[in-house]
Every structure is written in C-alpha cells, then in structure tokens.
Amino acid sequence: SQQGEEDPQALSIQEGENATMNCSYKTSINNLQWYRQNSGRGLVHLILIRSNEREKHSGRLRVTLDTSKKSSSLLITASRAADTASYFCATDEWGNEKLTFGTGTRLTIIP
Amino acid sequence: GAGVSQSPRYKVAKRGQDVALRCDPISGHVSLFWYQQALGQGPEFLTYFQNEAQLDKSGLPSDRFFAERPEGSVSTLKIQRTQQEDSAVYLCASSPHSIGGKEETQYFGPGTRLLVL
Numbered sequence: 001s002q003q004g005e006e007d008p009q010a011l012s013i014q015e016g017e018n019a020t021m022n023c024s025y026k027t028s029i030n031n032l033q034w035y036r037q038n039s040g041r042g043l044v045h046l047i048l049i050r051s052n053e054r055e056k057h058s059g060r061l062r063v064t065l066d067t068s069k070k071s072s073s074l075l076i077t078a079s080r081a082a083d084t085a086s087y088f089c090a091t092d093e094w095g096n097e098k099l100t101f102g103t104g105t106r107l108t109i110i111p
Numbered sequence: 112g113a114g115v116s117q118s119p120r121y122k123v124a125k126r127g128q129d130v131a132l133r134c135d136p137i138s139g140h141v142s143l144f145w146y147q148q149a150l151g152q153g154p155e156f157l158t159y160f161q162n163e164a165q166l167d168k169s170g171l172p173s174d175r176f177f178a179e180r181p182e183g184s185v186s187t188l189k190i191q192r193t194q195q196e197d198s199a200v201y202l203c204a205s206s207p208h209s210i211g212g213k214e215e216t217q218y219f220g221p222g223t224r225l226l227v228l
Contacts, residue, residue, distance in 0.1 A: 043219040088153050101153030
C-alpha cells in the first residue's frame with residue numbers, strides 16, 4: 001500500500017519559475033528521500049533527509065521535513081525543461097531498509 | 112557500466128506463461144530490492160535480499176511470485192502462470208550497506224516493463 005501522498009498530483013510551470021511539491025506520510029520514519037523518474041525510465045535519487053534534520057539543500061533542490069506533521073516538501077528553484085519528470089518521496093523505518101513510496105507528482109516545465 | 116542493469120527491458124507474455132526477470136546490482140552492493148510499479152503509481156515493495164538471504168518477502172502479491180539471489184549478486188524474479196494484473200514495471204534496486212549501515216540510498220535499474228496479454 002502507498003505510504004504517502006504527493007501534492008499536487010500534477011504541476012505545470014514556466015521555465016525559470018520555482019516548483020514546490022509536498023509529501024505526507026503515515027508512520028514514524030528513519031529517512032525520507034526524493035526520487036525523480038523520467039517517462040519510461042528508472043528512478044534517480046535526488047536527496048535524502050534524516051528524521052532528525054529539518055532542512056537540506058543540494059544545488060537547486062531544497063527539502064524540508066516536519067516530523068510532527070509527517071510531511072516534507074521539495075522545492076526546485078529556477079526550473080529547467082530538463083526537470084520535467086515525475087517526483088516521488090519515499091520513506092524507510094528504523095531497522096528496515098525497504099522504501100515506501102508516495103503516489104508522485106508529475107511536473108511539466110513549459111519552455 | 113557501474114549502474115544497476117535489468118533484463119529484458121520489455122517482456123510480452125501470454126496469460127499463463129512463466130517469466131523470469133533478471134537484475135544485476137552494482138558490484139559489491141549487499142542489499143537488493145525488487146519493486147513493482149503499476150502505471151501512474153509509485154513503486155511498491157516486493158522483496159529484499161541481504162547478500163543471498165531473502166530477509167523480507169512480505170510484498171510478494173501471491174505464491175506465483177518467487178525471487179532468488181543464490182550467490183549474493185545477480186537476482187531473478189520469477190512469475191509463474193502470469194495474469195493480466197501482473198502487467199507493470201518491475202524495478203530492481205541495490206544499496207551498499209546492510210541494515211544498520213549509514214548509507215541508505217538505493218540505486219535503481221531501468222526496470223523491466225511486463226505486459227501480460
């Protein structure tokens with residue numbers, strides 16, 4: 001079963017704008033990760049945030065984690081056409097490496 | 112070729128046929144995972160290996176699904192008597208450390224797209 005829900009399900013923005021996606025989950029977690037998936041391709045790991053962290057940056061990516069609300073957000077700044085993809089959050093629990101994925105946000109960047 | 116590879120990339124099977132999907136993890140990776148991704152959905156966990164030991168198979172949908180990793184590297188996911196509802200992308204992932212290790216990132220292969228007619 002799906003652990004979480006991404007919001008929105010689909011997002012279209014102009015190139016250069018910022019894109020924000022949200023993820024909610026249900027159980028206590030060890031880590032939360034964000035992955036990108038281009039159409040018909042495998043998943044590419046973007047960033048991992050641990051349960052004791054609140055914010056993390058990597059290049060144009062900024063991830064926040066609020067464990068009290070069981071939610072996370074992914075911000076992509078200065079979007080590019082190449083950012084067009086589906087984005088998934090995934091969580092794992094202490095002592096258990098398996099990932100539980102959300103339903104994904106389909107992001108379209110309009111050139 | 113440092114990434115996870117999977118074969119075949121595409122498989123069309125007639126209902127009732129058996130299929131075998133192969134995963135070559137990144138060399139030296141201890142953990143190996145199989146996920147099933149239905150169209151428009153996120154991946155769902157099927158099973159997990161630590162070296163050759165299958166530690167968790169709670170996600171396998173039925174006893175028609177069987178996975179093995181006999182030498183602790185290459186893994187095969189076998190589906191017997193395929194049904195139309197088995198149509199999905201099957202993703203394999205590997206990671207360097209076992210449970211309790213510090214590195215939890217999973218590296219995914221391109222997937223095998225299975226279509227059962």
